[in-house]
Amino acid sequence: MIASSIEDVAAAAKVSTATVSRAIRGLPRVSPQTRERILAIASEMGYVASSAASGLATGRTRTIGVLAPYVSRWFFSRAIEGVDVALQENQYNLMLINLAGYGGGRERLFEHTMLRKQIDALVVLCLALLPSELEHLHKTEIPLVAVGGPVKGFHQVCIDDYQVAQLATQHLIDLGHTRIAQVLGEDKNQLNFAVPKLRDKAFEETLLAAGLQFRKEWELDGDFTVAGGVRAAEHLFDAPGERPTAIFCASDEMALGVMMEAERRGIRVPQDLSVVGIDNHEFAAPAGLTTVAQNPVEQGRLAAEMLLNELSGKADAVHSVAAPFHLLRRSSTAPPSR
Amino acid sequence: MIASSIEDVAAAAKVSTATVSRAIRGLPRVSPQTRERILAIASEMGYVASSAASGLATGRTRTIGVLAPYVSRWFFSRAIEGVDVALQENQYNLMLINLAGYGGGRERLFEHTMLRKQIDALVVLCLALLPSELEHLHKTEIPLVAVGGPVKGFHQVCIDDYQVAQLATQHLIDLGHTRIAQVLGEDKNQLNFAVPKLRDKAFEETLLAAGLQFRKEWELDGDFTVAGGVRAAEHLFDAPGERPTAIFCASDEMALGVMMEAERRGIRVPQDLSVVGIDNHEFAAPAGLTTVAQNPVEQGRLAAEMLLNELSGKADAVHSVAAPFHLLRRSSTAPPSR
DNA sequence: ATGAAAGCGCTAACAG
DNA sequence: CTGTTAGCGCTTTCAT
Numbered sequence: 001m002i003a004s005s006i007e008d009v010a011a012a013a014k015v016s017t018a019t020v021s022r023a024i025r026g027l028p029r030v031s032p033q034t035r036e037r038i039l040a041i042a043s044e045m046g047y048v049a050s051s052a053a054s055g056l057a058t059g060r061t062r063t064i065g066v067l068a069p070y071v072s073r074w075f076f077s078r079a080i081e082g083v084d085v086a087l088q089e090n091q092y093n094l095m096l097i098n099l100a101g102y103g104g105g106r107e108r109l110f111e112h113t114m115l116r117k118q119i120d121a122l123v124v125l126c127l128a129l130l131p132s133e134l135e136h137l138h139k140t141e142i143p144l145v146a147v148g149g150p151v152k153g154f155h156q157v158c159i160d161d162y163q164v165a166q167l168a169t170q171h172l173i174d175l176g177h178t179r180i181a182q183v184l185g186e187d188k189n190q191l192n193f194a195v196p197k198l199r200d201k202a203f204e205e206t207l208l209a210a211g212l213q214f215r216k217e218w219e220l221d222g223d224f225t226v227a228g229g230v231r232a233a234e235h236l237f238d239a240p241g242e243r244p245t246a247i248f249c250a251s252d253e254m255a256l257g258v259m260m261e262a263e264r265r266g267i268r269v270p271q272d273l274s275v276v277g278i279d280n281h282e283f284a285a286p287a288g289l290t291t292v293a294q295n296p297v298e299q300g301r302l303a304a305e306m307l308l309n310e311l312s313g314k315a316d317a318v319h320s321v322a323a324p325f326h327l328l329r330r331s332s333t334a335p336p337s338r
Numbered sequence: 339m340i341a342s343s344i345e346d347v348a349a350a351a352k353v354s355t356a357t358v359s360r361a362i363r364g365l366p367r368v369s370p371q372t373r374e375r376i377l378a379i380a381s382e383m384g385y386v387a388s389s390a391a392s393g394l395a396t397g398r399t400r401t402i403g404v405l406a407p408y409v410s411r412w413f414f415s416r417a418i419e420g421v422d423v424a425l426q427e428n429q430y431n432l433m434l435i436n437l438a439g440y441g442g443g444r445e446r447l448f449e450h451t452m453l454r455k456q457i458d459a460l461v462v463l464c465l466a467l468l469p470s471e472l473e474h475l476h477k478t479e480i481p482l483v484a485v486g487g488p489v490k491g492f493h494q495v496c497i498d499d500y501q502v503a504q505l506a507t508q509h510l511i512d513l514g515h516t517r518i519a520q521v522l523g524e525d526k527n528q529l530n531f532a533v534p535k536l537r538d539k540a541f542e543e544t545l546l547a548a549g550l551q552f553r554k555e556w557e558l559d560g561d562f563t564v565a566g567g568v569r570a571a572e573h574l575f576d577a578p579g580e581r582p583t584a585i586f587c588a589s590d591e592m593a594l595g596v597m598m599e600a601e602r603r604g605i606r607v608p609q610d611l612s613v614v615g616i617d618n619h620e621f622a623a624p625a626g627l628t629t630v631a632q633n634p635v636e637q638g639r640l641a642a643e644m645l646l647n648e649l650s651g652k653a654d655a656v657h658s659v660a661a662p663f664h665l666l667r668r669s670s671t672a673p674p675s676r
Numbered sequence: 677a678t679g680a681a682a683g684c685g686c687t688a689a690c691a692g
Numbered sequence: 693c694t695g696t697t698a699g700c701g702c703t704t705t706c707a708t
Contacts, residue, residue, distance in 0.1 A: 002477075005701055016679045021703060031677055046477075051456045052399065053701035055390035056684045063433070063456075071422070072415035081409050081436065088439040093456065095401075096434045098422045105426070118389045118431065139340075139384075230624045253620075260624040263601075282591075283621065286568045286598040343685055354695045359687060369693060391685035394700045 003045035012045065013038045024049065063093035064307060065119035069127040070100050073224065074253060074281050075296045076125050079147050082300025083123050090308050095119055099127060110136045121307040123300065124151050126158070128193050143310045145303045145318055148296065149195045157303050157321040159294045161195050164325050165202035165250065168276045168292050171327055172246045173210045176335045177274060180207065181215075181244035183232040183254050185224035196224075199250045199278070218244055222254035229257020237265060245336035246274035252281035252291055259287060259332065270334035280328060288331035299323045341383035350383065351376045362387065401431040402645060403457035407465040408438050411562065412591060412619050413634045414463055417485050420638025421461050428646050433457055437465060448474040459645040461638065462489050464496070466531050481648045483641045483656055486634065487533045495641050495659040497632045499533050502663050503540035503588065506614045506630050509665055510584045511548045514673045515612060518545065519553075519582035521570040521592050523562035534562075537588045537616070556582055560592035567595020575603060583674035584612035590619035590629055597625060597670065608672035618666060626669035637661045 003009050010017045015034060022030045023038040030038075055061045066083050068076045080096065087094050095118065099106065110133050122142055126149025129137070134152055137144060146156035172180050182203050185196045200219075207214045220235055222228035229249060236244065249255035255277030259269055267273050277284065280293030302321060309317030341347050348355045353372060360368045361376040368376075393399050404421050406414045418434065425432050433456065437444065448471050460480055464487025467475070472490055475482060484494035510518050520541050523534045538557075545552045558573055560566035567587060574582065587593035593615030597607055605611050607626075615622065618631030640659060647655030 006703095007701080017702075018680080018704075019678060022678090025703095029677060034677080050394070050701055052390050052393035053684090054703070056388070056394050056686085057701080057703040059684080061390065066434075071409075071419050072412075074410075077410035077415045080434070081438075084409065084434065084436045084439055088436070088443070094434045094436075096404075096418070096422065096432045098419065098426070098432075100419075226620050226624050256621070257624055260621075264626070282564050283594065283598075286564050286595055288602070344687095345685080355686075356688080356696080357694055360694090363687095367693060372693080388685055391700090392687070394702085395685080395687040397700080 003042070003047035006047070006049065009038065009042050009045060009047050013041045059117070060311075061093075061118055061120055062091065063095050063119050064304065065095045065097050065122045066125065067097045067099060067122060067127070068125040069098075071096065071098050074251075074279060075148060078296035079123075079125050079300035082297035082302075083147075083304040084300075085297070086301045086304035086308060092120075092308065106130070106133070120311055123147055123303050123307065124154070125149075125300075126195055143307050143318060145306055147299050147303045155306075155318050155320045157299050157306075157323055159323045159325045161198035162202040164278055164292045164294070165199035165248070166206045167325070167327055168278060169203050169206040169248050170210075171290070171329075171333065172248060172274060172276060173206070173212065175246070175274065175333060177244075177246040178212055178336075179218075179242060179244045180212065180246045180248060181218035181220065181236055182248050182250075183220045183222040183229060183258060184250040185228070185254065186221045196250055203248055222249065222251075222257065224251050224254060226253050226257040226260070229254035230261045231257075233258040233261035237261070237267065244273075246276070246333070249275065249277045252277035252279040252284050252289060255289055255291070255332075256281070256283055256287055259289065269332050271337055274333040274336070276333055284328070285330070290330045290333040291328050292325050293328050294323060294325045341380070341385035344385070344387065347376065347380050347383060347385050351379045359387075397455070398649075399431075399456055399458055400429065401433050401457050402642065403433045403435050403460045404463065405435045405437060405460060405465070406463040407436075409434065409436050412589075412617060413486060416634035417461075417463050417638035420635035420640075421485075421642040422638075423635070424639045424642035424646060430458075430646065444468070444471070458649055461485055461641050461645065462492070463487075463638075464533055481645050481656060483644055485637050485641045493644075493656050493658045495637050495644075495661055497661045497663045499536035500540040502616055502630045502632070503537035503586070504544045505663075505665055506616060507541050507544040507586050508548075509628070509667075509671065510586060510612060510614060511544070511550065513584070513612065513671060515584040516550055516674075517556075517580060517582045518550070518584045518586060519556035519558065519574055520586050520588075521558045521560040521567060521596060522588040523566070523592065524559045534588055541586055560587065560589075560595065562589050562592060564591050564595040564598070567592035568599045569595075571596040571599035575599070575605065582611070584614070584671070587613065587615045590615035590617040590622045590627060593627055593629070593670075594619070594621055594625055597627065607670050609675055612671040612674070614671055622666070623668070628668045628671040629666050630663050631666050632661060632663045 006017045006020050010020045023035040070076050084094050122144045124146045144154050146154055148158045184200050204214050220232035222232040255275050258275055262269055277291040280291050284291050306318045344355045344358050348358045361373040408414050422432050460482045462484045482492050484492050486496045488494055522538050542552050558570035560570040593613050596613055600607055615629040618629050622629050644656045
């Protein structure tokens with residue numbers, strides 16, 4: 001009853017395997033009646049083509065890889081979800097390649113998974129690739145698009161990190177703040193450095209453009225995590241001397257950490273301290289966090305769709321796209337009290 | 339220079355493809371010298387075996403599937419990460435199958451992805467499978483283990499949800515609370531119902547065992563999200579009459595939502611209200627949330643390791659495991675003030 | 677519209 | 693230790 005191969009179906013339907021193949025894949029050159037009969041038989045026998053076999057024959061795997069530096073952080077898990085949406089709509093599989101796990105094995109990863117042609121295309125989630133890895137990717141000639149950060153030599157869909165950080169910083173300045181600190185993320189693993197750098201640069205330049213002072217001691221690392229935000233806030237609050245009246249955080253997770261630490265110490269937000277973040281994390285709204293919102297799900301979906309189009313032969317399907325963002329004013333920012 | 343097939347390598351090394359195959363896969367029956375030579379040539383030529391071809395020949399894909407109801411929620415993204423750790427150590431690939439995307443397409447998913455033998459084994463992250471799907475899985479005879487919730491007829495690694503909820507509830511009771519509300523998660527999508535039910539049951543029974551009253555109106559749905567927690571808290575706080583002095587939440591995300599809403603209203607935690615959660619979410623520590631901690635990363639890793647062992651022929655490698663959990667007392671719980 | 681047959685690239689017996 | 697060869701299951705010309 002159960003069909004293990006296309007031959008079983010062909011035999012049952014009394015046609016050739018070629019016809020079964022055409023019928024099942026919806027190709028022309030099969031009469032409607034035969035097709036229907038074959039489809040019925042195939043479904044009854046529970047037949048599904050072996051992906052390895054068809055992969056070998058066609059050179060396509062119908063799976064797309066997602067290369068991510070982390071899977072459980074806000075941006076990444078959402079972007080993955082977005083890619084997934086597009087893939088499911090097109091019956092493609094998603095292979096998750098989590099770079100965080102690869103200590104020294106990154107090298108091998110690229111040789112193996114990438115070149116083994118286990119995937120038809122690749123989405124790279126904002127991380128910095130080594131020159132040798134970039135070379136590999138170029139040699140592979142696999143369609144690729146970056147999401148959330150640049151990958152040298154490839155198209156990308158992401159927000160303009162400079163503008164985003166500028167928007168957040170300017171919001172604080174417009175409110176009247178002059179003593180503004182910054183919590184950003186310096187990735188120790190070097191998995192992702194373009195984005196934080198851009199946000200950092202924007203912050204500093206926006207400050208200077210407004211005639212404000214940029215203080216090195218008010219530039220802290222928050223590691224893009226809540227815990228990192230808490231630590232940064234501790235440093236800031238423990239430091240002697242003047243305190244900032246506002247803090248720009250390069251991500252909501254860090255901003256929330258800052259807010260929690262502030263609350264623990266009885267520092268009131270926004271009366272004593274304004275806090276602004278980036279992302280619009282699920283916790284931002286309930287926490288009243290002002291932030292510059294972006295939508296990684298959409299970004300991932302868009303990237304995957306471009307790749308899918310490319311794979312189906314559309315010319316120039318892959319191109320760079322600037323993802324939208326906007327400031328969400330909530331209750332964590334207000335004019336300084338003095 | 340670049341080798342497209344094993345034959346190229348064989349030709350370059352002046353040996354047969356069989357020898358190349360053995361050499362590369364580290365099989366015996368190849369002299370050390372030949373092996374070394376072949377390896378050198380292969381690497382120089384950038385040769386990597388086609389997974390489709392070897393998959394066809396061996397019937398193995400070296401890919402393990404992870405079936406998840408959501409990818410971006412706390413438990414799931416961590417469990418995926420854990421599975422990934424084990425897979426990477428063994429050079430296996432991870433195929434992510436996100437059920438949330440499949441509206442009506444669940445049916446097809448099982449027929450296609452599952453039966454197409456694109457994966458050698460499957461990790462199912464706590465979700466309720468339909469009888470027809472279970473049947474499919476059984477027929478496939480693919481090694482499978484459930485994580486974080488039961489899948490009928492298969493082994494699982496997860497915490498004892500009854501005990502966990504009981505522990506959290508009892509903590510509140512021990513503190514002296516008598517008016518205790520509950521926020522749990524009722525999954526509308528039916529993707530996951532065993533877990534919340536168990537937690538619910540434990541809560542009610544623990545209350546009754548302590549001689550306390552169980553009030554239907556203090557049982558709220560929080561949808562396992564922060565926003566859901568906020569909504570549940572709104573209902574609770576807006577309701578006329580007596581207020582609970584403590585709230586048991588079936589997940590930290592909901593508990594944090596409750597705390598945020600409490601703060602917004604000036605309800606002090608823990609003076610006016612104690613809150614306890616489950617999970618030990620990253621935000622729990624900074625927020626001071628008392629919770630019953632569990633470790634989904636470990637759970638995922640363990641599950642994947644069992645599957646890997648099973649695949650490498652070890653007998654009875656897959657079995658059920660009770661994952662550890664423990665109460666973390668922090669500052670969100672205290673005796674009731676009156 | 678349908679079928680026959682030659683691969684796709686690798687693995688696994690079996691010989692030698 | 694090494695080579696030969698027959699598949700693995702599907703796709704895809706090329707005939708018919």
